[in-house]
Amino acid sequence: MTGEQKNIAPIIRAEALTKNFQGMVALNAFDFSVNEGEIVGLIGPNGSGKSTVVNLLTGVLAPTSGRVLIDGKDFTGAAPHVVARHGVVRTFQMIRLFPSLTVERNIVLALQEQSGPGYMSSFLNRRNAMAWHEKAACKARDMLALFEMEKHAHKLATDLSIGQQRMVELARGLATNPRIFILDEPAAGLSPINVDRLIEMIRRMRDEFGVTILLVEHVMRVVQAVCDRVVVLDYGQKVADGKPDVVVQDPKVIEAYIGLGRSSHA
Amino acid sequence: EQLKLGVSLPLSGPASLAGTSIREGIEFAVKQANQKGGVFDQDVKVFIEDDEGNPTKGVTAVRKLIEQDHVVGISGTYVSAVAAAESKVAKEYKVPMISAGSTSSAVTDANTAGDPWFFRAFPGSRAQAKQTASDTLKKLNAKTVAVLYENSIYGKSLADEFKSNYEGIGGKVVAMEAYNPGDKDFYSSLTNVRAQSPSAVYIAGLMDSGAQIIKQAGELGVQTQIVGSGSMMSDKLIELAGPASEGFAVSSMFEPSTPNKHGAEFAKEFRAAYKKEPDVYSAIGFDSMGLLIEAARRAGKPDGAAMQKQLLNMPDFPLSQGPDRTTAKFDDKGSVEFKVGLAIVKNGKREWLPFD
Amino acid sequence: MLECKSIDAGYGKVQILYGLDFTVPKGGLSAILGGNGTGKSTALKTLAGLVKPTRGEILLDGKRIDGKGAHAMAAAGLCLVPQGKEVLGGLSVHENITVGAYHRRKDKPGIAEDVEMVYAEFPRLKARYKAPAGLLSGGERQMLSLGRALMARPSMLLLDEPSAALAPKVVGEISDIIRKLRARGLTMLLVEQNVSMALELADEVHILREGRFAYSRKNGPDLKVEELREFYLGKGQS
Amino acid sequence: MILFQQFLANGVVVGSSYVLVALGLTLIFGILKIVNFAHGEFYMLGGYVAVVGTQVLGIGPLPSIVLVIVVMVMLGWFIERAIFVPIAKKDPTNVIIASFGLSILLQNIVLKIAGPEPMLARSGLPRGAIQIGNIFLTSERLAIVALAAVTVTALLVVLKYTWIGLSLRAMSENATVARICGINVRRVGVVTFAIGAALAGLAGALMATVFTVQPNAGSLIVMKAFVIVVLAGMGSIEGAIIAGLALGIVESLVTGYLGNGLRDIVGFIFVMGVLTIRPQGLFGIQTDRS
Amino acid sequence: MRAIFLILVAAATLAIVSTVFGGGYAINIAIVVCIYVILASSLDIVMGWTGLFSFAHAAFLGIGAYTAAILGRDFGTTFWLNLPLGMIVAGLFGFLLGLPLLRAQGHFLAIMTIAFQTIVYLVLSQWTDFTGGQYGIEVEPVAGFTTLSSYFYLVLVIAVICLIAIRFLTQSRLGDALQAIRDDETLARTIGMNTKAVKLVALAISSAFAGGAGVLLAYHIRGVTPDDYTVLASASIVAMVVLGGRGRFWGPVLGAVLLTALPEMLSILTDYKHIFYGGVLILVTMFAPQGLAGKFSRWRAR
Ligand SMILES: Nc1ncnc2c1ncn2[C@@H]1O[C@H](COP(=O)(O)OP(=O)(O)OP(=O)(O)O)[C@@H](O)[C@H]1O
Ligand SMILES: Nc1ncnc2c1ncn2[C@@H]1O[C@H](COP(=O)(O)OP(=O)(O)OP(=O)(O)O)[C@@H](O)[C@H]1O
Ligand SMILES: [Mg+2]
Ligand SMILES: [Mg+2]
Secondary structure (H helix, E strand, C coil): CCCCCCCCCEEEEEEEEEEEECCEEEEEEEEEEEECCCEEEEECCCCCCHHHHHHHHCCCCCCCEEEEEECCEECCCCCHHHHHCCCEEECCCCCCCCCCCEHHHHHHHHHHHHHCCCHHHHHHCHHHHHHHHHHHHHHHHHHHHHCCCHHHCCCEHHHCCHHHHHHHHHHHHHHCCCCEEEEECCCCCCCHHHHHHHHHHHHHHHHHHCCEEEEECCCHHHHHHHCCEEEEEECCEEEEEECHHHHCCCHHHHHHHHCCCCCCCC | CCCEEEEEECCCCCCHHHHHHHHHHHHHHHHHHHHCCCECCECCEEEEEECCCCHHHHHHHHHHHHHHCCCCEEEECCCHHHHHHHHHHHHHHCCCEECCCCCCHHHHHCCECCECCEEECCCCHHHHHHHHHHHHHHHCCCCEEEEEEECCHHHHHHHHHHHHHHHHCCCEEEEEEEECCCCCCCHHHHHHHHHHCCCEEEEECCHHHHHHHHHHHHHCCCCCEEEECHHHCCHHHHHHHHHHHCCCEEEECCCCCCCCHHHHHHHHHHHHHHCCCCCHHHHHHHHHHHHHHHHHHHHCCCCHHHHHHHHCCCCCCECCCCCCCCECCECCCCEECCCCEEEEEECCEEEECCCC | CEEEEEEEEEECCEEEEEEEEEEECCCCEEEEEECCCCCHHHHHHHHCCCCCCCEEEEEECCEECCCCCHHHHHHCCEEEECCCCCCCCCCEHHHHHHHCCHHHCCCHHHHHHHHHHHHHHCHHHHHCCCCEHHHCCHHHHHHHHHHHHHHCCCCEEEEECCCCCCCHHHHHHHHHHHHHHHHCCCEEEEECCCHHHHHHHCCEEEEEECCEEEEEEECCCCCCHHHHHHHHCCCCCC | CHHHHHHHHHHHHHHHHHHHHHHHHHHHHHHCCCCCCCHHHHHHHHHHHHHHHHHHHCCCHHHHHHHHHHHHHHHHHHHHHHHHHHHHHHCCCHHHHHHHHHHHHHHHHHHHHHCCCCECCCCCCCCCEEEECCEEEEHHHHHHHHHHHHHHHHHHHHHHHCHHHHHHHHHHHCHHHHHHCCCCHHHHHHHHHHHHHHHHHHHHHHHHHHHCECCCCHHHHHHHHHHHHHHHCCCCHHHHHHHHHHHHHHHHHHHHHHCHHHHHHHHHHHHHHHHHHCCCCCCCCCCCCC | CHHHHHHHHHHHHHHHHHHHHCCHHHHHHHHHHHHHHHHHHHHHHHHHHCCCCCCCHHHHHHHHHHHHHHHHHHHCCCHHHHHHHHHHHHHHHHHHHHHHHCCCCHHHHHHHHHHHHHHHHHHHHHCHHHHCHHHCEECCCCCCCCCHHHHHHHHHHHHHHHHHHHHHHHHCHHHHHHHHHHHCHHHHHHCCCCHHHHHHHHHHHHHHHHHHHHHHHHHHCCEECHHHCCHHHHHHHHHHHHHHCCCCCHHHHHHHHHHHHHHHHHHHHHHHHHHHHHHHHHHHHHHCCCHHHHHHHHHHHC
16 A cells, blocks of 8 residues: 555645734644555654644634535644544654553543443443443554553553653553544654664554555654655745655755754764 | 530630630529539539630530530520531520520521520520611611621621611611621721711620720710610720710610519629629629529429420529519520610719609 | 762662762762662762761771751752752742742852852743743753752762753753863862763762772873673673 | 713723732732632722721821731741641641631631621711713822722732742742752742731721721632632733633623622623633633643 | 442331431421432532633522522422422522633632622512511421421432432533533544533532422521522531532532531530531541542542
């Protein structure tokens, strides 16, 4: 499925997306799309508006102007849960987990929103609901196993180290079989070996599960390893869009983002 | 068999101000009875419950007194709304209750005529308000009145009845204004009153707000006669309101300087026992408990139903409240009617105007 | 100089660190590397007084500082840049920076000077100086944490993954800042996942595995990344 | 128009008293984020200490104020250390219930000792009305406005322009970061709490000269103070001034034009309205990204 | 299932203890206990599970009680109609209160509920024509359940049904959703949960149960007066939940039993009961920070 883009229609698309925060323009007339099956990287200096793009696409923020289209339908200003139910799943740069729930429950809960029994039926048919929970818990543990986190399944989310929490977040997103998975700096804080694992997982997600991926990342090793295409933001403006190895050679990008003569992250 | 009587009073919360005073009168009556040898050759035993001025608590308290402590008569309570709720329970168990300060006529009105279970040994709000209305118009010569009343059964029933009586005899009520129990700032209300310049202000409420109204009226230059309802018969009010209380008139059922001989005797003995002046609350408590004890004695056995029969037939029992020779002549709704007096503050002391 | 003598520490009943023993000489820079959840942050938190060691001693310039509480550590000149981009969300960026100088608050001119220095290092912060810190982007928060630490003019700096969340260009700048601080004689302890950056900077490298040092040695041309890899990446730590 | 002037003046006085009571709460509730239901009892105790000072000990108004402050600081210190800190360590929300218990406890201890009768503290200020144009006030009421202005200014200056203020706000935002910056969080906490208690006591003492003090004197006014602190935006002193004065004036106008009975309703409807439109309070700012 | 069994055992114990060993007074307290158990457990739906500190529960109690009283007065409806109607009206008000509450957080939310509670109280006590003001409204006893003990059984059965329903609710998907909202609402939204709807539903359900309790209370004290529905009453329901243990099924139940029975037990100390009550509240929060239920489960775990 990799190269042969059988569906060119963009799964998610931003049109002239603009966001102002109290007079500060965090994102300016941003045009952008991710096609089905693609892995797109979004990079740019700190504070250039990458997370803002993620927040706008997932409905966490409402744009000042411009449109967000998912599968060609207008989702501008739609509530996050509506967006999520269309298979748009994300992770957070500032990690978010339900702190007082166990790691396993964190994942089961996400599964429940996607495929669990309805509110009424879980109230009326408890046996069925419990059986479903069993299955969901199994799936959650499988997902954790992918990140070698299964031994932490019954710890509270707050009792994990930052890197461990990040992996739980990834497992949670993956568990719900998203159509498009938006990752906001998934590699930050991961040990090199976990970064390798992440790279492998991202590839597998696309190749095996057909998940489209939007990746916001500063660790260039990851970006270069997985992305089909890279979009560069600077001061809320798109400054480059193209193949990774081309983009990183772009003098504008080097000047603003990579810096001269620096080694990228191990 | 020992005579067991119950007391339900607000001993905490805002209404405890009156409750504690009433309790002293009640305890004094019990002490006196027991000193004289008690009833049925035993000391009278009293169970006191704090109803906190709350109806639900009150109902529980009364049930407890009756069911657990097996009392056969109850003195209580002070807050009219609580008395209304409690009286239903008392009636159900056939235990007579005598008001310990609740004034609203509504509670005795709810009694079945001829078979009352809730008694009040002093006039209800209707009679009180009627008397005050006529005193205000005739004795104090005030043709227009602004009414400030506490938003409670007590305040509202007095205010409503004052208004209809006062207007019935030719006066004019220029304003009716409610305030919430415990309010302390009346500048804005009084500013309005000042603008209407009535010849009198009638306050239907409790002592603490009354003192504030009187004081603040003075500060705002409201120069009118102020008349207060029965709960304001208190030396504390004069202390709190300061010089502004000069000339304040209060309807009063009892004064330590009462012309009522029985009342004067109570005042003397109370003073000796507690080293302080009795007030209208201690007199109410004293009468209420005294009546229960006497009713039991006359019934010859500690039995609520028998006591109720006796209560309806005690026109010879003297009360410490009211003018001389006031007795417990309960009407068929359980209320006693006597003339309510009017006292005026002169040189920092209340003086009772003669009864007409 | 920082000396740690057989430190045990953990959260509640769970022990995380087992007998950590090491010293960072005055003006030196040591790095602690290790997989996720091996206890690196716990080690730094223990040094900073946020986690109480259950055993062992911590000495700063020969004086015992363990068990005195985090604020006392800060007053003694030891300063932590925590992991997780923690900021004072309701305070402005400027106030966040200023509060770093809390324990030397008498020194008004010095503080003003340092604030300018921080702004010069991180122009992005200057652009946002009025904004509540809670609204900053991840990278901006990281810069703010560092700026706040610089304001303290510490004698010992504990850095918990300072390069995480930062753009490559800024990562380079952070390396430069660390070098500058070293030149001023600051003692530092660095936790990093960016191994090449750590190896560029550190005199000595420790690798933490399941709460114990699995490997410690001086950095130098003879230290091979492959050798590190074996200990560090070992058998797939998570 | 004459009426309106007097209403406005009444509103300013009442509003100032709200501001005064709300200040201590701004520290304890707005900044330390401790929901202290017993704050009203601090207010009430301040009133009683003033009564003790001026009536029982007869030491005059100024020494009485000093007495109030000393007693309340000690009490605040003790309560924070002995009750609130140990509870908050385990679960901060439990403090709500403990303070609820403390409120009942203090109220009833005072009821036992002092009795239910209202008491008046002597201010030593000249009695009687002062007429300014068409407005009648008393020196005691003016003193409320003056003292509110002074304390507000002092607190503003301290919180805005000193390290004390910065450290206080820092610890309320994130105690861990505050600690690693060298702030002794425990000490700042207890000092702030004690000052908050003293401010409440001061307000109570002052109000006891005008409105008398009873064991339950603090219940209603402190509820309003909570409302003001939230309305203002937690911890905002400027907000507390405006919200307090606004509430006082609104109540006074409503009392004047619509009747006393509606006074409290309007205040609370006002609060719901404001918070519906601005969930972070009048002067609060959004500090969380999502 | 074990919980349901335990509920039935507890109800049976209460019935036996109060009717066999106690008299009318004990039954009276047992009725109040049942009513408060419903109240505390239903408050826990929003407070323990959702983390919305609500000081308005007594307002919903009052709305239920007054609905029954007013319907009975004006339309002569009976208990069996008033109970569901009281629940519906209270639930509706809960929903309405929920609308402005949706955006508020933490302390702001608590203050808004306090404001709502106060408004309801003032309306009940001041709209004399409609609510009877301070006089309140009389309520005739439930036909067929006029004696105290028969009414007690009625209340007990209703309380048991309510508890089982609440147990099922919190064990169902709704309980999970509520916990998620308590922990991190933004996250809950991004994993696909319609948190606003869930919060509104939770508030409406919780208020409806409170309204039902109000109807029971009105028929118990045979009338309604505003003073039972003050912010203080709300605060004591909150205290029950916290003392018993938030977010645990048995927590609010234990808290309600303890805090309703405690004042009665303390009443031997007449003059000092409030002082003791206050002291007990402080001590229990100090020594059982997870609530009594938390203490018990820890103790059992040993
Ligand atoms: N809710 C908000 N209110 C105000 N300003 C905001 C808000 N969210 C983001 N900003 C500002 O918008 C700018 C862009 O933020 P954004 O989080 O999108 O950056 P980013 O590209 O993700 O940066 P980083 O790489 O550091 O994560 C930043 O300067 C940030 O301070
Ligand atoms: N607050 C806490 N309570 C209980 N356990 C904790 C807590 N914080 C961390 N842990 C546990 O302690 C261990 C070490 O955590 P620590 O944060 O020190 O790891 P780390 O080496 O810094 O990892 P990372 O690279 O992911 O930041 C982990 O297994 C984690 O689960
Ligand atoms: Mg970002
Ligand atoms: Mg770490």
